[in-house]
Amino acid sequence: MAKRPMCLLCFLMVLSLGALELMGIPLISGNPLPLNVQEQIEAHPGSIICGEVEQYENTEFSQSVYLKKTYLIHQSKKFPIENVRIFLKKEEDLKPGMRILVKGTLKRVEGPANPGGFDSQQYYACRHIYYFMKNAVLQKKTAVYSGYRQLLLEIKESCRQILKEAAGKDAPVFCAMTLGDKQELDPETQMRYQLAGIIHILAISGLHISILGMGLYNLLKKMGLGIWPAGIFSLGVMLQYGIMTGGSVSTMRAVTMFLIAMGARITGRIYDMMSALSVTAMMILVESPAYLLDSGFLLSFGCVLGMGLAAEKICALAGAEKKWTKALVSPIALQLVTLPVMLKFFGEVSIAGFILNLLVLPSVGVVLTGGMAALLLGILSIPAAKLVILPARVLLLFYEYLCSLAGRSGWSTWIGGEPETWQILVYYGFLITVLFMGQYIKEQLRKKKAVCEETELAEERAEAGCRKLYAIRITAGIFLAVGILILGYHPAGSLKVICLDVGQGDGILVETPEDHHFLIDGGSSSQSEPGRYCLLPALKSQGISWLDGIFISHTDQDHINGVKELLEYMGKGLTTIRAGYLILPAWAERPDAWRELAEAAKTAGVKVMTAGKGDELPCGKVSFSVLWPEKNATGKDVNEEAMVMELSFGDFQMLFTGDIGADTEKKLLAVGGLEDVDCLKVGHHGSRYSTTEAFLEKIKPEVAIISCSLTNTYGHPSPETVERLKEAGSQVEYTMKNGAITVETDGKKLKIGRFRKD
Numbered sequence: 001m002a003k004r005p006m007c008l009l010c011f012l013m014v015l016s017l018g019a020l021e022l023m024g025i026p027l028i029s030g031n032p033l034p035l036n037v038q039e040q041i042e043a044h045p046g047s048i049i050c051g052e053v054e055q056y057e058n059t060e061f062s063q064s065v066y067l068k069k070t071y072l073i074h075q076s077k078k079f080p081i082e083n084v085r086i087f088l089k090k091e092e093d094l095k096p097g098m099r100i101l102v103k104g105t106l107k108r109v110e111g112p113a114n115p116g117g118f119d120s121q122q123y124y125a126c127r128h129i130y131y132f133m134k135n136a137v138l139q140k141k142t143a144v145y146s147g148y149r150q151l152l153l154e155i156k157e158s159c160r161q162i163l164k165e166a167a168g169k170d171a172p173v174f175c176a177m178t179l180g181d182k183q184e185l186d187p188e189t190q191m192r193y194q195l196a197g198i199i200h201i202l203a204i205s206g207l208h209i210s211i212l213g214m215g216l217y218n219l220l221k222k223m224g225l226g227i228w229p230a231g232i233f234s235l236g237v238m239l240q241y242g243i244m245t246g247g248s249v250s251t252m253r254a255v256t257m258f259l260i261a262m263g264a265r266i267t268g269r270i271y272d273m274m275s276a277l278s279v280t281a282m283m284i285l286v287e288s289p290a291y292l293l294d295s296g297f298l299l300s301f302g303c304v305l306g307m308g309l310a311a312e313k314i315c316a317l318a319g320a321e322k323k324w325t326k327a328l329v330s331p332i333a334l335q336l337v338t339l340p341v342m343l344k345f346f347g348e349v350s351i352a353g354f355i356l357n358l359l360v361l362p363s364v365g366v367v368l369t370g371g372m373a374a375l376l377l378g379i380l381s382i383p384a385a386k387l388v389i390l391p392a393r394v395l396l397l398f399y400e401y402l403c404s405l406a407g408r409s410g411w412s413t414w415i416g417g418e419p420e421t422w423q424i425l426v427y428y429g430f431l432i433t434v435l436f437m438g439q440y441i442k443e444q445l446r447k448k449k450a451v452c453e454e455t456e457l458a459e460e461r462a463e464a465g466c467r468k469l470y471a472i473r474i475t476a477g478i479f480l481a482v483g484i485l486i487l488g489y490h491p492a493g494s495l496k497v498i499c500l501d502v503g504q505g506d507g508i509l510v511e512t513p514e515d516h517h518f519l520i521d522g523g524s525s526s527q528s529e530p531g532r533y534c535l536l537p538a539l540k541s542q543g544i545s546w547l548d549g550i551f552i553s554h555t556d557q558d559h560i561n562g563v564k565e566l567l568e569y570m571g572k573g574l575t576t577i578r579a580g581y582l583i584l585p586a587w588a589e590r591p592d593a594w595r596e597l598a599e600a601a602k603t604a605g606v607k608v609m610t611a612g613k614g615d616e617l618p619c620g621k622v623s624f625s626v627l628w629p630e631k632n633a634t635g636k637d638v639n640e641e642a643m644v645m646e647l648s649f650g651d652f653q654m655l656f657t658g659d660i661g662a663d664t665e666k667k668l669l670a671v672g673g674l675e676d677v678d679c680l681k682v683g684h685h686g687s688r689y690s691t692t693e694a695f696l697e698k699i700k701p702e703v704a705i706i707s708c709s710l711t712n713t714y715g716h717p718s719p720e721t722v723e724r725l726k727e728a729g730s731q732v733e734y735t736m737k738n739g740a741i742t743v744e745t746d747g748k749k750l751k752i753g754r755f756r757k758d
Helices: 005-022 035-043 120-125 147-179 187-196 206-222 227-244 249-267 273-287 289-293 295-318 323-346 352-378 382-388 390-408 421-451 456-487 530-541 557-572 592-603 662-671 693-699 719-727
Strands: 048-058 063-074 077-088 099-108 129-141 495-499 508-511 517-520 546-551 578-585 607-611 616-619 622-628 644-649 652-656 679-681 703-706 731-734 741-745 750-754
Touching: 005 273, 005 289, 035 063, 035 077, 048 077, 063 099, 077 099, 120 129, 120 289, 147 227, 147 352, 147 382, 147 390, 187 352, 187 390, 206 227, 206 249, 206 295, 206 352, 227 249, 249 273, 249 295, 273 289, 273 295, 289 295, 295 323, 295 421, 295 456, 323 352, 323 421, 323 456, 352 382, 352 390, 382 390, 421 456, 530 557, 557 578, 557 592, 578 592, 592 607, 622 662, 662 693, 693 719, 703 741, 719 731, 731 750
Parallel strands: 077 129, 517 546, 546 578, 578 607, 652 679, 679 703, 703 731
Antiparallel strands: 048 063, 048 099, 063 077, 099 129, 495 508, 495 741, 508 517, 616 622, 622 644, 644 652, 741 750
8 A cells, every 4th residue: 555545545444433432422323413403303393494406306206306505493492403305295396596484394214224235324325415304385485596416417317318209118227327317227137137147338437438438538539639638528427427417426436537538648647546546435435435345346446356456356366367257257346345235135146147247247338338328319310319229229128138047047146145244344344455465476477587497497386386376276266265254154053033114014024944935924004115125125125035834814915915015926936035835824814815815926937836724834943823814714814714824833822813803812712722822913903902911811921022014094003902911021123113024042041132223
């Protein structure tokens, strides 16, 4: 670092930010607003705020507006609260730069509620947004606005319309690649590209900026402009392009490094990638330190580190000296640097991406150039735009074919799970050691010609040197393998039951000591796409690629719609997670939802079986006993004839009661078989009509877990039910308050974990 002072300065800055965080100064995570401001907001959430419109977008249910330079107004006093995202009840005619006065309910941006969940709190903290305002009503607005920013929005909208006409169904992909606009991008397309490891081509990145920026610069040079005019014009255009496309962290990084590179070219200075990267990182972190924990920041900078710092050393270790071998090995270096980041935030890494990127990256420039050419020609002629974008659309078909191949294979991703901090540190320790080995080999290869003199002694030394280098390479390979194994290591030996926070619904994940995995229900009536946004991330974060069984208590949508999504993803090849069995209640009359679920399972290659009272499902040291429904149950009342199960492991018992009510509880008490349990998954989300006093007197649960939404309209959990649980001596846990609740036991001792600590 002595030769690169900017790198040293950046390293010290990162250490300083970490030290301040440990000292209780929340610059990286948390809410850095003054405590008196936070208290004022909490005390008066319905107060009026005033701010400047930065950008806006129309959603399906409301108009979303980002305000900057915002302050809270209360009793003629102003409290600065930085930026706020508001959701207007009705669409308003707004323009960037307008100052508006709005009234609504301020609510702190929440963090994730489940393992693997998206961290909205950290994402918005990077943008200095710590509060949302829901149900906002516009009170006043100024007539003055920013003509320049409005012009950029109008240009972007015109470009979007041109691409829609020129590219047809492929327009959303071209909008994402050229405009940074993913609003209309099909979620399944995103999932396919992510599974194939080529999702990065859909974001504005260094590759895009270098192709467009350097392409423009070289074009201007060929047109006769000198270095200075061509360089300055290219700089200006790319800067505006970065602003217009939304200013994501990857875009900011790419544009800033392009500006530095172009500045070096104009002034005749030498461009150093690592120094430019360090300067860019410091500029971004000074403006918003929270980016230090942002996945986009870490991946964007990690990719450049992989190319600029690790690639050469990994190539030396692999003996990749020729250009084509370096092209094969360099992407591996990039993956090795970003591997812990991918697992930490997504729980999986695309193995297919190692191969597919070799096929895709050389042609991305054609797709991007085709999209940009269509934008320019579309101003004059849409038919000409359709013609020029055609080769790019053919390449997109090729990409989709590659994605479908990856989706159909079971090996396209490694679901390694979310590693602990110590695992990440150990892995990077191994990787840094390997890079030092690569640097040593690189230096030895430089000296090879000097050593290889035509003497017998020199030949012996050269042979001994080759053996030494070979040993170093073998050792480096072992270090990398051990590092990766440590990164994916998940200790077993205990039983874990994770009651996920799915809002108004149920979703329970069971992990046995022998590393078998089961899902009990999975649905929500208050959250959209619970399969995609809750079940999949939770499974990936736990490193689960195989579910031994999926139990369905009954077929209400708040118990099954997420499971149905999951099965459909399996059937369409949108995930490499697979399942062995779908276990449904043994009903004589099977409602449409039951049959649809069974059909989705068969399409996904999952076997369907039924279970009723008396069935035992052993799995190693853990067993599931089905207590209800009766084998001759009609299935007409899906709640009262829901599947009731008892899980046993050593001295530990847990009861899962679905949505049964008092009637079924009486029947269970009458037929016998119930006994004391350590943990109860409370029936029907804490409804007043279930979990009766007599039922609790029989099972005497030490811990009771209630899964429901904080804003549900059913009054769940009922105060009467909660009171009955407390009187029975139960420790009551709520997903709506603490997020996912984890019950962990070795068969004797019981430990409760809350995902949200506050």
